[in-house]
Each structure stands twice: as C-alpha cells, then as structure tokens.
Amino acid sequence: MRATILLWCLVASGMLAGCSDPDPPLSPSYRVVLQAEGGELPFRMDVVGAEDGGVPDHVLIHNGEETLRIDDVTLTRNPLTLEVYFPHYDSTLTLSADNMNGGLGGAWVKPRAGGKVAILLARASAGDAGVRFEPHPSGVVNAAAFDGRWRIDFGDEGGQGVGVFEVGDDGGATGTIMTPTGDYRYMAGRADANMIRLSAFDGGHAILVRASLQSDGSLLGDTSWGNWGIETWAATRDDGAALPDPASLVSVTPDASIDDVTIRTLDGEATTLREAVDALGKDATIVMVFGSWCPNSADCTDDLVAMLDEHADDGLGVVGLAYEFMGEAASDAPRVGAYRDIHGVTWPLYLAGPTDKDQAGQTLPIIDRVHAYPTLIFLDDEGGPVSVLTGYNGPATGGAHERFLAQAKQEILRLLVDSKTETRPEPGEHTEQP
Numbered sequence: 001m002r003a004t005i006l007l008w009c010l011v012a013s014g015m016l017a018g019c020s021d022p023d024p025p026l027s028p029s030y031r032v033v034l035q036a037e038g039g040e041l042p043f044r045m046d047v048v049g050a051e052d053g054g055v056p057d058h059v060l061i062h063n064g065e066e067t068l069r070i071d072d073v074t075l076t077r078n079p080l081t082l083e084v085y086f087p088h089y090d091s092t093l094t095l096s097a098d099n100m101n102g103g104l105g106g107a108w109v110k111p112r113a114g115g116k117v118a119i120l121l122a123r124a125s126a127g128d129a130g131v132r133f134e135p136h137p138s139g140v141v142n143a144a145a146f147d148g149r150w151r152i153d154f155g156d157e158g159g160q161g162v163g164v165f166e167v168g169d170d171g172g173a174t175g176t177i178m179t180p181t182g183d184y185r186y187m188a189g190r191a192d193a194n195m196i197r198l199s200a201f202d203g204g205h206a207i208l209v210r211a212s213l214q215s216d217g218s219l220l221g222d223t224s225w226g227n228w229g230i231e232t233w234a235a236t237r238d239d240g241a242a243l244p245d246p247a248s249l250v251s252v253t254p255d256a257s258i259d260d261v262t263i264r265t266l267d268g269e270a271t272t273l274r275e276a277v278d279a280l281g282k283d284a285t286i287v288m289v290f291g292s293w294c295p296n297s298a299d300c301t302d303d304l305v306a307m308l309d310e311h312a313d314d315g316l317g318v319v320g321l322a323y324e325f326m327g328e329a330a331s332d333a334p335r336v337g338a339y340r341d342i343h344g345v346t347w348p349l350y351l352a353g354p355t356d357k358d359q360a361g362q363t364l365p366i367i368d369r370v371h372a373y374p375t376l377i378f379l380d381d382e383g384g385p386v387s388v389l390t391g392y393n394g395p396a397t398g399g400a401h402e403r404f405l406a407q408a409k410q411e412i413l414r415l416l417v418d419s420k421t422e423t424r425p426e427p428g429e430h431t432e433q434p
Contacts, residue, residue, distance in 0.1 A: 026056065033122065034201065038223075089110065091110035136192040172190060182394075184200060185202065243393070250369060258273040267333070280319065280347075287319050288374055292336050296372075308347065374392050376388065387411055
C-alpha cells in the first residue's frame with residue numbers, strides 16, 4: 001500500500017515530469033498545509049538529522065503545547081521524496097520536491113472504516129515554517145473577543161460541547177474543544193479580525209476549526225474532519241460550561257457476565273473476556289475499550305500505563321479490547337501490535353470487533369452501549385462489572401482530564417479495598433465526581 005501511495009503522490013504533485021532537475025536539500029522546518037473539507041489545514045513539521053543531505057533521523061510535528069516525534073521516516077531521491085509513516089494509524093504523509101511550484105507537494109493518506117481511504121492533498125514550504133495561519137490583512141487583533149470558555153451547541157444530533165481558547169496579544173491562539181465522546185486534543189492557530197482559526201494534525205486526526213464573531217458576542221463555527229466531513233456549531237461564552245459526568249453516560253448491564261464476551265487474540269485465536277481476566281488473576285481489572293486508530297485512545301493508554309505502574313503491585317490489571325476498522329484479524333492485528341509497542345503497553349490486547357458503535361455494543365453485553373472510544377469498564381476480583389467511565393477528555397483539556405483521572409483512581413482504590421473485605425459494590429454503583 002505504501003508503494004501505491006508514493007506513486008499517487010508523485011503524480012498528484014506533478015513530480016514525474018521534473019525528475020531530471022536536481023534535488024533540493026531538505027529544510028530543517030516546513031509549514032505543511034493539508035487541503036481539508038473547509039479549507040487549508042496547516043501545521044509545523046521539523047526534519048531532524050538531515051543537515052548533511054542524509055536520511056532524516058525523525059520528524060517533529062507541533063500542535064500548540066504538544067510535540068509529536070515520528071521515527072518512521074524514509075527519504076528517496078530523483079525526485080526527492082520524504083515519507084512519514086504513522087504505524088498504528090497506518091497513515092502516510094508523502095512529500096516530493098515540486099520543481100514546478102517550489103517546495104514539496106504530495107498527500108496524506110489515511111485508511112478509514114469500511115475499507116475507505118481518505119486522501120488529502122498536501123504542500124510544504126520552508127520559508128514560513130513558523131507561521132501556522134497567515135495573519136488577517138487588517139492586522140487587527142481582538143484577543144478578548146475569543147479568549148475564554150464557551151458552551152458549544154452542535155445541533156439536535158450533535159449535542160453540547162465546551163470550547164476553551166487562549167489568545168495572546170499577538171493573536172496567537174491555542175485551545176481545544178471537549179465533547180461527551182472526547183476532545184479535539186491540542187490545537188493551535190490565530191484569532192484576528194472577527195475570526196479564530198485552529199488546527200491539529202497527529203497522523204490519526206486532521207482537524208480544522210473556524211469560527212466567526214457575531215454582533216452579540218457569540219460565535220458561529222465549523223469543524224472539518226479531514227476531507228470526509230464538516231460539522232457546524234454555535235457557541236456562547238459561559239465560564240461554567242461543563243460536560244456530563246463520565247460515570248453517568250454508560251451503565252453496567254444487570255446480571256450480565258464477562259463469560260458472554262467473545263474476543264480474539266492478536267494471533268486470531270478465539271477466547272472469552274472471562275478467560276482473559278482469569279489469566280491475570282488480579283484483585284481489580286480495568287477493561288479498556290479502544291481503537292488503535294483513535295488519538296483519544298492513545299492519550300488514555302498513556303494514562304493507564306502510568307496507573308498500572310503505580311498500582312500493579314497492589315493487584316490492578318488491565319485488559320484491552322480493540323475495535324478496528326476492518327474487524328478482521330489479518331489486517332487489524334498488525335496495527336494493534338504497533339500501537340502496543342509505541343505506547344509501551346504491557347497488558348494483553350485482544351481484537352473485539354469493528355468500530356461501528358452499534359455493532360460494538362452487541363459484542364459487549366456487560367454494558368448498555370458503547371458511547372465512545374475509549375471506555376473503561378471496572379471489574380471486581382470476581383470479574384463482575386461494577387462501573388463504567390467514558391467520554392474521556394485528554395491532557396489538552398487540563399482540569400477535565402485531571403478530574404477524569406481522579407475518578408478512575410478512586411474506582412481503582414475502592415475495588416482494591418473491597419477485594420480485601422466481604423463488601424461488594426452493587427453493579428452500577430460509582431463514586432461521585434470530585
């Protein structure tokens with residue numbers, strides 16, 4: 001697939017006609033622009049280790065406070081072509097020397113559910129790597145108009161969300177949007193004139209957010225998800241805007257048993273969640289419902305790695321159930337294995353089904369539905385489902401992330417204490433959000 005992507009990118013960027021021209025040297029930094037549904041989606045990428053014309057050691061992708069290091073980088077010549085591969089997303093950013101237009105041109109290619117493939121045209125320029133969005137020609141910066149916390153209405157089907165934006169005096173902006181199914185992670189951009197523009201790219205998501213200031217101080221905006229969808233929304237300033245309690249969104253199913261959950265190992269062998277949990281033999285177990293394709297799941301996995309390091313000797317175990325694009329072991333297992341290696345996962349991971357939430361819910365009778373990826377299901381020492389946390393919001397959300405972690409740790413400690421007493425929590429019981 002990667003060879004096909006490379007050929008497509010060469011054709012798309014007009015490189016094949018200019019192969020006889022000498023290759024330009026790689027710049028240490030580029031402003032990369034993807035063509036999203038709603039317009040240009042920019043981000044900064046640094047190329048590290050190619051100062052003497054050699055193959056780069058790695059690249060760094062910047063989104064506000066976050067810097068992502070990607071090690072799977074290749075460089076070929078005639079024409080010069082840089083390929084950045086994101087293993088557990090199975091996505092590739094390919095950029096080739098554009099002798100006709102200057103800079104680099106190509107595409108980002110990402111597999112999607114149902115065997116679909118998204119292709120976003122890309123171009124990269126070296127001279128303005130530090131500029132994410134071009135400033136508005138007016139030069140007017142109105143930081144106070146956008147800075148702060150916002151209640152977001154996504155319409156009848158989309159529900160409510162919370163936007164948090166920080167805008168400097170120079171118009172530079174960072175922030176995120178939180179929803180009951182997860183957050184947009186780290187975004188960066190500009191707020192000037194009557195518009196705020198933010199973007200994020202991490203190899204799994206390509207997000208472009210735009211909103212315009214209205215005469216009453218509210219915002220009208222939209223979110224582009226790559227080139228496969230755009231969502232409109234309205235926002236009003238609200239310092240108290242908050243999401244529902246993550247423990248209130250999904251319930252444990254009464255009398256359901258983990259014996260009824262059928263899963264497969266990464267080698268394709270059938271087993272049950274009961275067998276997986278019993279093999280751990282822990283006093284408390286977290287079942288993580290996740291997708292290797294999901295950046296929110298990636299953040300939550302890093303959190304669980306830290307929690308397990310803290311409580312492994314206390315009797316805590318983790319089991320991961322992966323819901324993947326194809327729902328087939330042959331194609332899904334390599335991505336889940338790459339995910340495991342990248343995040344340093346030490347707990348067992350299993351294939352549980354396709355990503356569709358309705359189908360996923362049918363495979364998990366121990367809860368009333370699959371609301372979002374990731375979802376954490378807490379089991380007692382007998383493997384009984386006790387409580388569920390979902391609607392994870394990650395480190396980009398600050399306080400919301402800290403509260404989610406506090407709830408998870410409270411559930412862990414409670415189960416570990418209960419395992420040493422005769423008291424058993426009733427299914428569906430949970431501690432209150434701090």
